[in-house]
Amino acid sequence: MNPILEIKNLHTKIGDKEIIKGLNLTVNPGEVHAIMGPNGTGKSTLANVIAGKDGYEVTEGEIWFNGKNILELDPEERALEGIFLGFQYPVEIPGVSMTNFMKAAIDAQRKYKGLDPIKPGEFLKMYREKQELVNMPDKIKNRSVNEGFSGGEKKRNEIFQMAMLNPKLAILDETDSGLDIDALRSVAEGVNKLRSNDNAFIVITHYQRLLDYIVPDIVHIMYDGKIVKTGDKELAKELEAKGYDELVASN
């Protein structure tokens, strides 16, 4: 079995500051990885670097996705290859309706595969199905992307988009932050419904709480730009009990 994602000795700088300092990570199909760690250890940077955001300099190391070195690819090319990033702070795009946005994204994906644009009827059917899958209120579809959405709606909208685009690898960057328990549960339900043997998830979170609902196969502790500890789901519980300081110190 070939890994979906393989990161080897990754070093990344923002400006002069090194954020990621030699990170290794292998994600296989069917796996859910959790990356935990305190603020400022480079978790979001890792997510952005995998997705190809501008402003990060990779000074060393490699990122392989499905057997392809993706470091030279544009963000849209990485997305089309099957990488999805669930944003920590989903961006508001005034004037662009959710349906138009999703239609453009689906058509871009189809074009990449050599297919014609999706037929309107087919699109709407798919849109409805995925809305139901993630419990997304119907009223949102005519609104501008994330504009005026509540915190919960924004996060749920990320999961909805993930369902529409059906990625091979979804990176969920603190999808749980700012969510009440009901929203958290429905976001997790959405993720669980989308889990399969062909795709994989990286769930970035501060807290054990989300992992009660999305049960990870592998848990990593990230600290100061590196993965310092890897274990199974019990590691998250241990972390919750001991705190980062003790866990990192004992390492």
Added chain:
Amino acid sequence: MKLQENILSYITQNQSKLWQGLPDFVTTEKQKAFQKFQQKGLPTLKDEKWRKTNLKEFVNRYYHPAFNEIINQNNLIDNCLVPDLETYNINLVNGFFAGKNTLEVLNNGIIIGSFNKAIKSYPELVKSYFNRLVQNSDNPLNDLNTALFTDGLFVFVPKGITSFKLQITHKLDAKVDALINVRNLIILEEHTQMDIIQCDDSNMHRSHFATFVSEVFLKEKARLNWYKYQNINNVSSLFSNNFYQVEKEAELYTNSFEMNGKLLRNEQFADITGKDVKVDLYGLYLADKKQQTDNVIFISHSSEGSYSNQKFKGILDDSAKGFFNGQILVKKDAQQTNAYQKNDNILLTDKARISSQPFLEIYADDVSCSHGSTTGQIDEEALFYIRQRGISKRDAQLLQLYAFTGEIIETIKLHALIEPTKDLVKKRLNGELDICEDCILQCAVK
């Protein structure tokens, strides 16, 4: 300044011929305007409202004064933008009213046609309106227009006529570099409604210097919606100056889509003289290369309880320039005035420039007024967000820019215009809309 000298010597030499056959009230105004123009000359960078608008590319050229009709009647088109809409269609070509019926009275009493003919056929009617709004303008191009115009459009909508739709195709179509002056007079009597769809077009690569001046009178409860689509070639200038007098309970709505041209300058002056008037002025300007687009607005509230709103948005690419100057004057007696003004811009390059100047001048104490201006770049966070969903950088940018224009397009009240307008804007943003040999707007709505 070659252009100025040419104009002055041309008028001096041809004065009698130019103004012959016109009633005295017109000749008098023309003479006064000519004197004013002689004193002031063409605008320069020293003039307050022209500090950001350099005319040097035009004023040092020779422009053939287009006083004689140079119209190819075969080149006329029925409509400019909306083929399926039932409208009265007219063509203005190189400053002349073109077509078969140059002045006619419709069954419902509307008088429409050549302004030159109207001056001669209805001198009393024209006399009570002509030059009343323009004469005190401080823009010398209006004096130039008054002195030099031969023709234009005349519309008189009598009391009670509420369903008149007009398409104006205004073309710069001379085979030589031409100085073109169009003068229009539009009178809407009480309880009337008119929609105007205007396309400013050019089908040659010649450089033209064109003034297009309109005096518009809205009587009590008259309503006018004026949609303007400007798309002229990359070497021509068009100075479009509209003057409105808006009386009690009348409503004025204008929306200008300023799509292409070396220099497009739109000035609008609305004098609100009655109570409970509603004035909405919208505009969208998209400029690239070395183009410039100006919008100069002046709204004067003289009477109480009226509303005015200016909303202009622009996207400037390459080394394009924009100039927005919006003024609201609320006079002492204009209590309970609501007046708003907003100008938003996106600059796509470091070389693109916008100068945005909002002014409020308020002498009444019970009013609600606001003004604001924003200038920004493409939102990089949003760009990444969109690209992360698999949409190309170019499309992500287009999506954002198109979304930015939505606020202006959405205000269109005439349903049949919405899709053609969206299409035009998308094509312009996508770089597909450019000069073609025949008619730019025609090829845009194919």
